[in-house]
Amino acid sequence: MSKKGQHMSAPSKMPCFSFDLSVILSGCAARCVYGITNICYVITNFHEMEWNKARQNVLKRNHELLESVRFNSVLQNELLEDGDRWFRFFSAGDFPNIESMHKIMDVCRSIDIDVKKFWIPTSREDILIEYLESGNTIPNNVCIRFSSPSIGDPSMPQLPYITKLFKKHNICYSATSMDRKKVTCPASLKKHGQCGTCRNCWDKTNKLVVYFIHNTTSIKRAKEYLKNLIGFGDGATVP
Numbered sequence: 001m002s003k004k005g006q007h008m009s010a011p012s013k014m015p016c017f018s019f020d021l022s023v024i025l026s027g028c029a030a031r032c033v034y035g036i037t038n039i040c041y042v043i044t045n046f047h048e049m050e051w052n053k054a055r056q057n058v059l060k061r062n063h064e065l066l067e068s069v070r071f072n073s074v075l076q077n078e079l080l081e082d083g084d085r086w087f088r089f090f091s092a093g094d095f096p097n098i099e100s101m102h103k104i105m106d107v108c109r110s111i112d113i114d115v116k117k118f119w120i121p122t123s124r125e126d127i128l129i130e131y132l133e134s135g136n137t138i139p140n141n142v143c144i145r146f147s148s149p150s151i152g153d154p155s156m157p158q159l160p161y162i163t164k165l166f167k168k169h170n171i172c173y174s175a176t177s178m179d180r181k182k183v184t185c186p187a188s189l190k191k192h193g194q195c196g197t198c199r200n201c202w203d204k205t206n207k208l209v210v211y212f213i214h215n216t217t218s219i220k221r222a223k224e225y226l227k228n229l230i231g232f233g234d235g236a237t238v239p
Contacts, residue, residue, distance in 0.1 A: 005078025007062050009091060013193045016086035019075065021066070021093025022059040028094040032123045033149055043093045054065040059092070060141045067094075071103050072214035077109055086202060089120045095127050102131070105139060119202045121174055124146045129162065132169050137202050142208055143204045148175035156181050173208045174201075178222060180212060188212040 001017060004010055008017040023042050029035035035043060065071050079087060095101045101124075108118050119142055122128065125146060138144060146166065148156055154175040158166075177183050187195045188211040200206045213222050 002083030004079055005075075005082060007058070007065055007078060008077060008082065009058065010150070011088075011091045013187065013195060014088060014091065014198075015197075016084050016088060017082055018088040018091040019062060020091055021062055022056070023093055024096055025059070025063050025095040026093040028123060032094070032147075032204055033151060037151070037221060039151060039213070039218050039221045039225060041215050041218055044147060044215050044221075052120075061097075064131040065102055066103065072107055072110070075107050079107070079111060079116055082145050085115070085117060086199065087118050088201075091116060094122050095124045098127050098130050101127050104217065105131075105136070105142070108142045111141065111204065113139075116141060117202050118142045121145045121147055121201075123149065125162070128171065129165065132165055138169055139172070141225065143172055143199065143202050145172045145174040145201065145209065148173065150175070152178045152213060152222055154208070170204050172204055172206065175208065175210050176213050176222075177210050178219075178226070180214055182210055183212040184208070184210045188214055 001010060001015075010021045012018055022038065023029040025036060029040065029043060030042065034040040038044070051099070065074060068142060074201055081107055095104070102225055104120070110118075112153070118139075120142060122144060122159060128144070128146065132138075141239060150157070154177050156173050156175065183189055184196075185194050185200070187198060195215060
């Protein structure tokens with residue numbers, strides 16, 4: 001990878017930099033079912049723990065920037081200087097509010113698609129609906145993937161109106177599975193999870209990406225959650 005700006009992170013598995021937020025400060029740990037059940041990979045990741053002050057300082061600095069009037073100019077400069085074609089928002093965290101989505105969309109829109117392509121995973125169905133219903137559009141260089149609220153289930157139950165709205169604006173999806181046969185992300189099946197040359201998550205023609213739930217702690221908690229959910233008890237076998 002090329003030059004990293006002070007507000008960017010460099011996930012070891014990713015082929016690019018990312019702009020991350022705290023799962024606590026952005027609210028997703030308290031709202032997303034993965035966070036509530038502590039299955040979320042960020043929550044179980046050793047490097048994301050509170051003791052890692054360097055990491056926590058980056059996340060705090062990013063929140064402060066996102067809330068400031070400097071966000072657009074500062075991040076645009078860092079994105080243009082990093083020299084990479086690909087970028088991800090939120091390898092940790094999520095949109096904290098509708099204002100943050102407006103700011104991030106404006107930054108993405110200000111950069112030509114031939115220079116940068118963005119992938120943005122989010123569980124904020126409420127913010128997406130508010131943004132799109134207000135007449136806003138998603139920039140051509142942005143692939144937004146709405147994360148399924150169902151753990152271990154690649155199906156995507158939604159109200160017909162929301163399905164139609166998301167289809168109109170080319171919103172894509174992501175989901176998880178405990179069944180390797182249903183997984184479409186090859187990296188999530190690998191031991192070290194490297195993306196390699198795969199860029200499917202940035203590709204808006206790839207409507208659904210299914211990830212294998214990884215990390216030993218996350219897998220254990222997901223199995224316990226599914227057993228309790230379906231009421232099979234301790235003797236249940238969950239794939």
